[in-house]
Amino acid sequence: MSISLEIKSGNLKEKIMKIDFRIEHIDPLGQGVFKSEETDPDSGEVKRTVTFIKKTLPGESGTAEIISSKKGVRFAKLIELKEASPERKVPECVHFNLCNGCDFQHTTYEKELEYKKLALTRHLFKFPEVPITVHGAARRLHYRNRIQLHYDKRKKLLGLLDEQQQILPVPNCLVIDPSIAFELRALYAENSWLQILVKEPPKGHIELYAKENDKREGHNVQRSINRHYANGGFTQVNFEMNEKLREWVKKKADQVIPPKAMVYDLFGGNGNLTAKFRNPTLVVDKYRTPPEANGHQKFYSCDLYDKSAIKSLIGLKNHGIPRPNWLIIDPPRSGLKNLNEFLAEFKPDGFIYIACQATSFARDTLSILKNYELQSIELFDLFPSTQHFETIGIFTRRKNNE
Numbered sequence: 001m002s003i004s005l006e007i008k009s010g011n012l013k014e015k016i017m018k019i020d021f022r023i024e025h026i027d028p029l030g031q032g033v034f035k036s037e038e039t040d041p042d043s044g045e046v047k048r049t050v051t052f053i054k055k056t057l058p059g060e061s062g063t064a065e066i067i068s069s070k071k072g073v074r075f076a077k078l079i080e081l082k083e084a085s086p087e088r089k090v091p092e093c094v095h096f097n098l099c100n101g102c103d104f105q106h107t108t109y110e111k112e113l114e115y116k117k118l119a120l121t122r123h124l125f126k127f128p129e130v131p132i133t134v135h136g137a138a139r140r141l142h143y144r145n146r147i148q149l150h151y152d153k154r155k156k157l158l159g160l161l162d163e164q165q166q167i168l169p170v171p172n173c174l175v176i177d178p179s180i181a182f183e184l185r186a187l188y189a190e191n192s193w194l195q196i197l198v199k200e201p202p203k204g205h206i207e208l209y210a211k212e213n214d215k216r217e218g219h220n221v222q223r224s225i226n227r228h229y230a231n232g233g234f235t236q237v238n239f240e241m242n243e244k245l246r247e248w249v250k251k252k253a254d255q256v257i258p259p260k261a262m263v264y265d266l267f268g269g270n271g272n273l274t275a276k277f278r279n280p281t282l283v284v285d286k287y288r289t290p291p292e293a294n295g296h297q298k299f300y301s302c303d304l305y306d307k308s309a310i311k312s313l314i315g316l317k318n319h320g321i322p323r324p325n326w327l328i329i330d331p332p333r334s335g336l337k338n339l340n341e342f343l344a345e346f347k348p349d350g351f352i353y354i355a356c357q358a359t360s361f362a363r364d365t366l367s368i369l370k371n372y373e374l375q376s377i378e379l380f381d382l383f384p385s386t387q388h389f390e391t392i393g394i395f396t397r398r399k400n401n402e
C-alpha cells in the first residue's frame, strides 16, 4: 500500500491524505473494508489499520482520501477506481456518488440483498444457527414516503447531509415516492423554499411526507418545518413493503398465537402491525396518534423507556386489561435494552421482535435465549438502496421457563 501526503497549493495546513486500497468485503453498514499493515520507519513497529470506504465493492482497488482517522480505524472517500468489480453497475441516481442517503445503487439489487443477508449473519454470529429468510422489495427506487431535508438560508442550501455533515442538494432524488418528488422539485424551483422559511431560523429542517393510499403526484403531501421526525405520526417509510410485512406478521401470528390470547403491541404507533390481528390487542406507544376505529385494538399512551413503564402496564389490570400472553415489539433504532425485564415480569408465551437496527436486535435478544427459543429470522428489505433493513425474530418460551 502506498500512502501519499499532498499539500494543497496555497494552504500548507490543509493536508490531504490519500491511500491506495483493495476492498476485502462489505461491512454491515454497506461500506467496503480495506485492511492494511504499516511499519513505523522509526520504531519498526507494525501497525494494523482498517479503512472503511463507502460505495466500493469486494475485490475493487483504487485511491481514496482519508476523511477521519482514529486509533487504527479510518474512514475514507473513494476518489478513483483502478480495478472495478464485475458486480458494479452505473447508479441510476445522479446524486448517488456524493449522497449519504443510498449505499447500494452501484451494484445489482440481488447483490445488495446478498450483502444485507451477510451483514445480518455477522450480527447474529453468537446466536444458534437459524436460516435467514430474505423478503426483497419489488421496487428498489421511488418508494420512500418521507424525506427530511436540512437547510441553511445564508448559504442558500437545501438537501441531505453528506458524510462531512455538509448539505448536499438532491433535487433529483430517486428513492422518494413520485408524489414527494413532485413537491421536492417545486421546493427547489427558483429556490422557492426560501420563501416558505421567511419566518424560520437561519438553519433547520423541512420534512415532506405522503399519506398512504394516495399516489397522485403532489397530492396530499404534507410538510412540517423544524418539528421532530414524523411529527404528524409515525408511518413506515415504504408503503408497499409495509403491507408485505403486515401481512407476514398477521400470517405468523395466526399460526403461533392462540385466537383468544392477549397481545401487547409495544411501540405500536397507530397499530399498523396488529391492525389485522384476530386477537384482543393493546397498542402501546409514547406518541398518541388518532387510531382508525378497529374493534380488537385498544390504545395506551406510555413512555416505554421510562423506569415506570412496566409498573404502569401491570396497573392496567385494574382497568380490565388482561396481562399479555404474547408481545409484538417494534422499537426505534435504539431497541429495547431492558427487554429481559419485560419478559421476566410478563412471562409471555412468545414474542415477535421487529428491529430496524440489527445490532439492537442482537444486543436485546441474545441474553434471553436461555428462556426463549428463536424460531425463525426474517430480513425484510423496507429500505432498498440503503444499508438499512428490518430484522424479525419469533421467540417462544422454553418449557423450563414456566
Ligand SMILES: C[S@@+](CC[C@H](N)C(=O)[O-])C[C@H]1O[C@@H](n2cnc3c(N)ncnc32)[C@H](O)[C@@H]1O
Residues within 6 Å of the ligand: 234, 235, 236, 267, 268, 269, 270, 271, 272, 273, 284, 285, 286, 287, 302, 303, 304, 305, 306, 330, 331, 332, 333, 356
Ligand atoms: C419503528 S416505529 C414502529 C411503529 C409501528 N409498530 C408501525 O409499524 O408503524 C417505533 C415507534 O416507537 C414509538 N416510540 C418512540 N419512543 C418511544 C417511547 N419512549 N415509548 C414508547 N414508544 C416510543 C414511536 O412513536 C414509533 O411509533
